Amino acid sequence: PVPIEAMSVTKSVVNLAIGRLFTEGLVSSLDQPVHAYFPEWRQGRKQDITLRHLLAHTSGIQNVRNTNVEIYPSPDFVRLALAAELEHAPGEHFAYNNKTLNLIPAIVKQLTGQRIDDWLREGLFAEMGITHFTWSLDEAGNAHGMSGLQILPADLAKLGQLMLQGGQWEGRQLISPEWIEQSLQAAHPSAPNSGLLWWRIAGRTRFHLDQAQIDALSEAGVEPAFIARLAPLMGVHESQADFTARLAEVLGDDWSDTLRESMAPAQSRGLSLSRREFLDWKGYAGRGYLGQYLVVYPDRDLVAVRMITADRHRYEDGRNFPAFEAMVDALLP
Numbered sequence: 232p233v234p235i236e237a238m239s240v241t242k243s244v245v246n247l248a249i250g251r252l253f254t255e256g257l258v259s260s261l262d263q264p265v266h267a268y269f270p271e272w273r274q275g276r277k278q279d280i281t282l283r284h285l286l287a288h289t290s291g292i293q294n295v296r297n298t299n300v301e302i303y304p305s306p307d308f309v310r311l312a313l314a315a316e317l318e319h320a321p322g323e324h325f326a327y328n329n330k331t332l333n334l335i336p337a338i339v340k341q342l343t344g345q346r347i348d349d350w351l352r353e354g355l356f357a358e359m360g361i362t363h364f365t366w367s368l369d370e371a372g373n374a375h376g377m378s379g380l381q382i383l384p385a386d387l388a389k390l391g392q393l394m395l396q397g398g399q400w401e402g403r404q405l406i407s408p409e410w411i412e413q414s415l416q417a418a419h420p421s422a423p424n425s426g427l428l429w430w431r432i433a434g435r436t437r438f439h440l441d442q443a444q445i446d447a448l449s450e451a452g453v454e455p456a457f458i459a460r461l462a463p464l465m466g467v468h469e470s471q472a473d474f475t476a477r478l479a480e481v482l483g484d485d486w487s488d489t490l491r492e493s494m495a496p497a498q499s500r501g502l503s504l505s506r507r508e509f510l511d512w513k514g515y516a517g518r519g520y521l522g523q524y525l526v527v528y529p530d531r532d533l534v535a536v537r538m539i540t541a542d543r544h545r546y547e548d549g550r551n552f553p554a555f556e557a558m559v560d561a562l563l564p
Contacts, residue, residue: 234364234381235538238519241380244390245335246428248347249286250398250410251354257342261286261413261427268338269313280321282338285331286427287418291319294328298377301330306370308333325422329377332428336374347374359393359400361386378519384538391527391534394515415515423509430518432526432556435510438468444506452496457489461504474505513560522552526559535559 237244252258261283266273272280276291284290293316295301305311312330319326336347343350348366356362364386367379393399398406414427424431440461449458463481468474478486494504514528524537537555 232363232383232385233540234383235523235540236378236521237380237382237387237517237525237538238378238521238523239329240387240517240519240523240525241375241378242332242428243517243525244351244380244382245332245347245376246286246414247355247390247393247406248339248351249282249335250406250414251350252339252342253410254398254405254407255354258282265334265338268341269334271313276317276320283427284321285334287325288328288331288422288425289322289325289419290328290331291317291321291324291326292328292331293318294326294330296327296329298329302333302377307373308369308375309337309371309373322419325419325425332376333369333373335376340374347376348380355405356386358403358405359386359389361389384536387525387538388534388536391525391536395527395529395532395534423507426515428517429515431509431512432514432516432528433507433509433511434513436471437508437510438471438474438505439508440464440466440468440505444504447502448494448497448504451500451502453493457493464505468505514556516556522555524552524555526556528560528563531563533559533563 249258262281264272264278265280265282265285266278272278280290280292292312302308302311308330312334315330318324339345339347339350345353346366348364356364361382364380364382366381367375369375393405394411397408398404398411414429415431416426417423417431418425418427424433442465445458445461445465449455460481464477468477478490482489490504494502497503513530514526516527517523517525521539521541522537523539524535526535527533528535535555537552
């Protein structure tokens with residue numbers, strides 16, 4: 232077997248690396264300022280950025296979502312992140328940020344004297360029989376944090392099982408259960424589906440379209456004519472299926488295309504048509520480009536992995552096989 236690039240599922244493994252630091256007492260608080268590791272941030276508003284902000288995607292640091300624009304052309308991912316401007320006050324705004332994730336392996340190295348792959352190999356993977364993996368580096372020798380782990384699907388499943396078992400493996404507590412619990416809490420009020428480098432999978436969900444949401448869409452530049460068409464949708468919808476059915480009734484058979492075109496100004500600001508209310512949670516997942524998944528359903532004692540090599544990838548949609556979690560869920564009683 233050949234290890235497969237885990238893409239952004241790597242981020243969830245990076246969470247485990249920090250979990251080991253937490254378990255070993257090398258990190259006592261996620262509210263530790265990042266300037267403790269990088270003195271150049273010990274001034275201005277960057278001095279308020281904490282390790283928690285990096286893990287929660289709430290640092291406020293400027294980032295272009297497409298990694299081919301800024302990150303991959305850079306010879307030093309760490310220097311690139313440290314030099315980036317601050318767009319929002321730390322902790323104020325959730326924005327998926329590949330750039331700042333590349334600081335995490337550098338912090339691991341400062342605290343342990345080892346690259347993140349060596350730290351995990353000796354302190355976690357060896358205990359679990361995971362030996363066949365590699366980790367990508369930038370030109371300066373920094374391990375990637377946003378992606379870069381090449382691993383066998385069966386070994387990735389082991390890491391999911393470790394999470395499911397509260398950090399225990401064959402009777403040994405490799406990751407603190409407190410860390411697992413902390414990692415799976417909502418990272419920010421505006422992103423209840425995101426934990427600390429794990430995505431939370433909602434159970435029952437309601438969808439709200441109220442005046443506050445309409446005002447936000449208007450301020451974001453959505454055309455008044457489209458907003459006027461939304462009037463019949465105002466209120467609470469008890470499920471995704473209910474909301475989707477009403478969208479089709481109100482906007483017509485081509486509702487999906489209409490929604491995508493009309494909502495473009497709002498989506499560029501991270502806004503969606505409705506406000507989701509998550510009533511409960513049934514699992515969590517690492518998700519990556521190409522359709523890489525590590526899915527954990529604790530109540531069902533289930534771990535599911537889906538990986539594909541880039542040369543076999545045939546999906547044009549950048550989200551890549553988004554139905555995987557729903558497929559797994561549908562197969563279970």
